[in-house]
Amino acid sequence: DRATWDAVQAKIEEHARAYNAGAVPRRKTSYLLTGMLKCGCCGALRQINGGSTQRYYRCTANRKRGTCTNRLSVREGLTKQRVLEAIGGALSSPESVAYIRRRLAERLGSLSRDSATEATERAARLERTEERIRGLILMQAEGDRSPLVAQMRTDLEAQAETERTAIEDLRAQATAPIRLPPVELLTDRVLALKALTDAPDVERARAALKRYLRDGTITLSPDVGADGKPAYVARAEFLPLVFLTENAETPSEGYQGGRCPRSVARGRFARCTTSFLRG
Helix, strand or coil, X not given: CHHHHHHHHHHHHHHHHHHHHHCCCCCCCCCCCCCCEEECCCCCEEEEEECCCCEEXXXXXXXXXXXXXXXXXXXHHHHHHHHHHHHHHHHHCHHHHHHHHHHHHHHHHHHHHHHHHHHHHHHHHHHHHHHXXXXXXXXXXXCCCCHHHHHHHHHHHHHHHHHHHHXXXXXXXXXXXXXXXXXXXXXXXXXXXXXXXXXXXXXXXXHHHHHCEHHHCEEEEEEECCCCCEEEEEEECECHHHHHHHCCCCCCCCCCCCCCCHHHHCCCCCCEEEEEECC
């Protein structure tokens, strides 16, 4: 009944107010990689753990629950430095630049073939629609003046026009020349990433960096450095084409564009790894 319903709703609101009053608000963090680092032993996130003068990333499963044997911590500043150096190096080397341009060309070629296939399918559908229109025209020529036939013809003619426009656009895409962005564009993007990660808005930089990584994560696995000291190996799958095409609206000076749709960034393209010693 209504009275019971109102009483239940009032109770729900009362509990909600009490819960929200005691909730701990989400705290912003000034550390770029927070929420992105995973333990290579158990898969748990690594969180900042304060030291006397430095901040360290440590496995939460080990520190809070004791369910992971990985007690190795790593300095926050060193982690950020080495990860960003690895990404910049992976994107700046001649081999990486050539690889990215090759994969971009392959993806654009695939899009051209897809456009041509879709244009063929739409052309077949257009032919069937035009055949139905001819049938309706014949019915009207033989004296059928019903509103239903007239409306069907109007609808089919509008559909046919839409198909013609789509086919024209698809054929233009399929035959357009593939122009790759210049090498300088990639350098510009690396500099833009560095500027972003050095900016005060850490949350914006973190969100961007997560988009450039497969699953938005970096895995830290314990290892031994060349000097025999405890070390970590950081492994992340970086998506350079996402990085490149997401910023396509701000190309380097002199670049005249070409087909560089965001869809080229879908899929797996490259990995970069780095190792750094515990500090």
